[in-house]
Amino acid sequence: MTSILLLFACSSPGPAPLPDVPFRARDTAPASGPNVLVIVLDDVATDRIGAYGEHEQPAHTPTIDALAAEGIRFTEAYAHPVCSPSRASMLTGRMARRTGIGFNVRPDSDHRLPDGEGTLAELLKAAPSPYATYGIGKWHLQPRDTQTVAHPMSQGFDRWEGAIGNLVLPDSYTDYTWYGADGSIQEHESEYLTTREIDRLVDAVQTLPEPWFAWGALHAPHGPWTAPPDTLLRAPVPDDASGPDLYDAMLEAADTELARLLAHVDRSDTLVVLLGDNGTPKNMIRPPLKTEHGKGTAFEAGVRVPWIVVGPGVPPGQVSDALVSVVDLFPTVAEAAGVDPVRPGVPIDGVSLWPVLSGDQPSVRRFAFSEKAYRRNDRASLRMVRDQRFKLMERGKKHTLHDLQGRHDDGPDVSTSLNPADDAAFEALKKELQRVKLDLGSAAESPGCGR
16 A cells, blocks of 8 residues: 655644434435445545446456346546545545544544444434444554444444454454454454455345445455455456456456355345446556556545445436435435435535436536545545536645546646636636635645654
């Protein structure tokens, strides 16, 4: 993972306490909402998914490609540059800096996702028919050195189990610690981790009382990168496989296992969402994309992620270029379940995607924003804001503008060669970036260190 040396202490007062206000069902809420299955892929940009057609050598992802054909595939969906902020935003509908998670929660941090934040699991408990809630896999919203399943279970999940932090060497996909929902800790588990995660998800979707919410936070294809079992691949991985070859094999293995899970999911009564938490790791990117533009950056390969939605009310075969942000997951699921996502005194940044999902309108937001935020060294922070065509990136006092029309990468800085019409778009992006920074500026930020 990216390492950054920061010359200051890792401490933070943490975010201000939120008002203790419960979620409420809408007056027009259905008697029972659909089941909800969210699958989070770890470290996957759009170039690695076959259905996106952005690279001549994607990973083999027939299951994900087929799922995209069943519903809607968003081509302009944005996460934060690293995973903890993205996961916090997905679960709360709030820009990560509001929750105190501006960067990855490091193993020895003294902060975590605050207990007062309202997560999707807590929101769904307020539905007219309260949801059974289950989570598995990577949490990464608490320090690894003190992690337990008690934290996600205090955030509305009835059960949570899995290898709840990143795998860190000497951990591997066949030698890891498994945290049980009953508080047990099982060390040196040897079943291939992705297979075990899918095994538990299959059991959950078959046995949870309806309506249910299952959050499947797979570790794959995050490192450490090693060859998966041959049974999950079209062909064995060669002994001399490159890093990108191993990465693609791990994503293919996850795709194979997802087919087994989806075979047990009734899409006529289940909202299925598959998305990524950030882009592809730099050393796993294949040319012609630039390796320095991957995970941890605000370039397209670092923040534009796959996002697919299938289920009741979502016509099949859609491809949308609507701008989408990870914060939009929260209000979208809330609308499906009939719950008001907004509580007094707790602002959210997400917008429900249902007007786009249903085909009623082409977009719901004019801008998309992403950042990696450091509280005590803001010059190292990264931010991007884009409209339908142009993207403005900021690092410290440096700004660049990129014309994304007709391309999947960022291309050159065009800020010095604009015609009057394009210059107006540039000014609008600068104004929006300043607005967001002011809006989030009073929010507590992460302590500015992590990995």
